[in-house]
Amino acid sequence: MELSAIPGVGAKTADALAELDDPEAALRAGDVATLSRAPGVSEGRAARIARAAIRTEHDDPGGFLATDRAREVYRAMLDELKARTVTDYGAKRMETFYPSAAQSRIEEVRTFAERAMDRTVSEAVLDALAGVEPLTDPRDVSVRDRCLATTNGETYATAREAIPELPVEVVDDARGLADLARGYSTVIALDETFAGVEVDGDVRVEPNALSNPVEVVPERALAFFATNRDRIRAAIAVHRATDLDAPCDLDALEDALSGLTGDGGIAGDAEVDRLATALDDLDAAVGMAENVANDRLREAIEERDVTIEGADLLSLVERGAGVDSLLSRELADEYADAVDAARDHLVESLDLDTGEAEVARRAFGDEPTYPVDHDESVVSRLREDLTAAKERRETRLKRELADELADRRGDAEALVGAALELDVALAVARFADDYDCTLPTFADEGVAIEGGRSLLLDVPHDEADPVDYGIEGVALLSGVNSGGKTSTLDLVASVVVLAQMGLPVPAESVRLQRFSSLHYHAKTQGTLDAGAFESTVREFADVADGGADSLVLVDELESITEPGASAKIIAGILEALDENGASAVFVSHLAGEIRETANFEVTVDGIEAVGLVDGELVVNRSPVKDHLARSTPELIVEKLAGESEATFYDRLLEKFE
Numbered sequence: 001m002e003l004s005a006i007p008g009v010g011a012k013t014a015d016a017l018a019e020l021d022d023p024e025a026a027l028r029a030g031d032v033a034t035l036s037r038a039p040g041v042s043e044g045r046a047a048r049i050a051r052a053a054i055r056t057e058h059d060d061p062g063g064f065l066a067t068d069r070a071r072e073v074y075r076a077m078l079d080e081l082k083a084r085t086v087t088d089y090g091a092k093r094m095e096t097f098y099p100s101a102a103q104s105r106i107e108e109v110r111t112f113a114e115r116a117m118d119r120t121v122s123e124a125v126l127d128a129l130a131g132v133e134p135l136t137d138p139r140d141v142s143v144r145d146r147c148l149a150t151t152n153g154e155t156y157a158t159a160r161e162a163i164p165e166l167p168v169e170v171v172d173d174a175r176g177l178a179d180l181a182r183g184y185s186t187v188i189a190l191d192e193t194f195a196g197v198e199v200d201g202d203v204r205v206e207p208n209a210l211s212n213p214v215e216v217v218p219e220r221a222l223a224f225f226a227t228n229r230d231r232i233r234a235a236i237a238v239h240r241a242t243d244l245d246a247p248c249d250l251d252a253l254e255d256a257l258s259g260l261t262g263d264g265g266i267a268g269d270a271e272v273d274r275l276a277t278a279l280d281d282l283d284a285a286v287g288m289a290e291n292v293a294n295d296r297l298r299e300a301i302e303e304r305d306v307t308i309e310g311a312d313l314l315s316l317v318e319r320g321a322g323v324d325s326l327l328s329r330e331l332a333d334e335y336a337d338a339v340d341a342a343r344d345h346l347v348e349s350l351d352l353d354t355g356e357a358e359v360a361r362r363a364f365g366d367e368p369t370y371p372v373d374h375d376e377s378v379v380s381r382l383r384e385d386l387t388a389a390k391e392r393r394e395t396r397l398k399r400e401l402a403d404e405l406a407d408r409r410g411d412a413e414a415l416v417g418a419a420l421e422l423d424v425a426l427a428v429a430r431f432a433d434d435y436d437c438t439l440p441t442f443a444d445e446g447v448a449i450e451g452g453r454s455l456l457l458d459v460p461h462d463e464a465d466p467v468d469y470g471i472e473g474v475a476l477l478s479g480v481n482s483g484g485k486t487s488t489l490d491l492v493a494s495v496v497v498l499a500q501m502g503l504p505v506p507a508e509s510v511r512l513q514r515f516s517s518l519h520y521h522a523k524t525q526g527t528l529d530a531g532a533f534e535s536t537v538r539e540f541a542d543v544a545d546g547g548a549d550s551l552v553l554v555d556e557l558e559s560i561t562e563p564g565a566s567a568k569i570i571a572g573i574l575e576a577l578d579e580n581g582a583s584a585v586f587v588s589h590l591a592g593e594i595r596e597t598a599n600f601e602v603t604v605d606g607i608e609a610v611g612l613v614d615g616e617l618v619v620n621r622s623p624v625k626d627h628l629a630r631s632t633p634e635l636i637v638e639k640l641a642g643e644s645e646a647t648f649y650d651r652l653l654e655k656f657e
């Protein structure tokens with residue numbers, strides 16, 4: 001799909017979209033989340049672009065929602081659907097559903113909706129969905145425990161380019177490598193000439209390293225999985241909680257992911273954990289070991305009577321010797337015991353292996369001092385050894401993990417994509433279930449609703465009276481005040497909007513034609529001034545000239561001007577609509593007058609009050625076809641006439657006949 005061929009996508013937006021990895025796929029999938037990652041494209045705009053792309057694909061001229069009220073009804077339906085998505089993505093994706101006049105688009109969504117309505121929604125899957133988000137690109141990886149080394153300027157430049165994640169160092173000779181080995185856990189020498197050199201530390205000569213970056217920086221392959229670990233896990237949980245087919249072995253993928261921390265480190269490896277804990281606890285353990293030794297020594301000294309000959313004491317004092325000499329002379333064994341205890345404590349509390357223990361024991365020298373003190377340089381060496389061992393093991397494990405995960409990116413994308421799409425499907429399923437919806441049938445002419453309950457009512461859905469109503473050609477809808485005329489128009493509008501979105505409708509059954517546009521005019525508040533009146537009449541000129549396939553719903557247009565003139569104008573509009581073959585319902589309290597003025601037989605449907613109970617009207621909410629309903633005042637006068645002997649009420653009643 002040519003990006004700039006999409007209506008509303010100018011060169012600038014096309015350029016912005018082109019920066020995405022696969023803008024065409026995102027457009028085809030209606031993936032609003034991805035589209036809104038293009039620079040300068042907001043989510044609202046992304047949804048509009050996705051809708052425009054769908055329209056282009058289906059040759060859909062658009063413009064189905066022709067009036068503000070029609071758009072409001074669409075928004076309200078969309079909000080109901082969005083409220084049932086779990087993920088942000090789902091809510092945004094829902095925005096790509098719109099009422100269309102194009103059969104292929106309606107069919108496309110109906111196929112999706114049909115499958116969605118067959119799905120079972122469970123708490124487990126909704127919980128799992130809460131953790132699913134679109135996958136994101138990892139931040140730039142930077143590795144500091146390894147470096148590449150070369151003597152060659154050209155190799156240096158190539159290395160910087162090929163493996164930007166690692167520092168690249170220039171050295172003159174093997175001594176340079178040895179220096180680097182002191183600062184890095186691993187040095188990878190890129191020059192063949194280094195083959196065979198003996199240097200302390202982890203120095204590897206790998207002239208082919210640049211052609212195998214995953215070996216050198218497994219972090220590159222792992223970063224995607226680390227950044228998206230929780231989302232992928234949530235998508236795995238979604239697949240487990242439903243019957244979605246998984247593109248891969250979920251246990252194997254989950255196992256591999258459990259080896260990763262969220263920031264790309266190694267998780268769940270006992271040896272790495274041991275080394276990390278030893279490093280964390282090193283300083284505290286050294287301090288504790290000193291305490292152990294000093295406590296022992298103090299106890300030993302306190303328990304001992306030291307006998308020293310006067311000559312010896314003099315000689316010691318003359319030499320300016322301190323108590324240390326006394327310790328070595330008199331308490332050598334106790335000192336050795338105390339230091340041993342310190343060494344054992346250090347080795348045991350840090351759970352050191354033999355090699356590490358050998359270094360650790362040297363932290364406490366044999367030369368007696370009081371208090372017992374550690375050798376900081378040995379502790380530093382131990383810290384370096386532990387760090388290097390940890391980093392080397394991590395790198396090895398990362399390499400293994402990278403090998404395992406490198407080919408799984410597509411699977412992860414498919415898993416998350418399917419989970420996100422499922423959210424949209426389940427929202428449709430819940431919508432259909434919550435409002436007892438059915439898929440409508442498309443047929444030849446008009447609309448026929450049975451057992452419809454409008455979602456726009458101000459009463460709870462299960463308390464709404466089901467309404468049957470059909471529209472064929474042009475009709476007036478009359479009826480008692482608060483009988484449900486506006487609600488009937490709302491019901492028709494929302495049923496038609498949902499049906500042409502390709503979605504299920506809140507009714508027992510609906511049959512309708514595929515309309516080209518919906519013109520729904522809400523009740524005008526009060527009489528309009530001359531200018532506003534003129535523009536309303538102009539608006540209706542457009543509607544009346546509209547195609548035969550339009551559906552026109554108008555609520556009490558008479559209030560725009562004085563009743564006599566209103567009836568004439570409405571009659572004229574109805575004539576034009578009738579001639580054009582449009583479908584229309586005009587709610588009016590002037591149905592009788594309009595019918596008399598119009599030059600054709602206007603059908604007048606009526607919402608009837610079946611009576612008055614305790615001063616309250618009891619209404620049959622389903623309009624009766626071809627029946628001018630009695631008005632509320634007529635009903636009241638009729639009631640009074642029935643209850644009283646007075647002829648006054650009969651006189652009033654006669655006026656209604």
Ligand SMILES: Nc1ncnc2c1ncn2[C@@H]1O[C@H](COP(=O)(O)OP(=O)(O)OP(=O)(O)O)[C@@H](O)[C@H]1O
Pocket residue numbers: 457458459463464465466467479480481482483484485486487488621
């Ligand atoms: N199908 C229904 N089920 C239950 N309650 C309904 C139904 N239709 C309408 N109502 C109730 O009746 C009220 C009035 O409905 P609505 O505004 O549609 O009447 P109306 O005939 O357009 O009134 P008006 O003549 O004053 O314009 C609604 O607010 C709602 O509470």
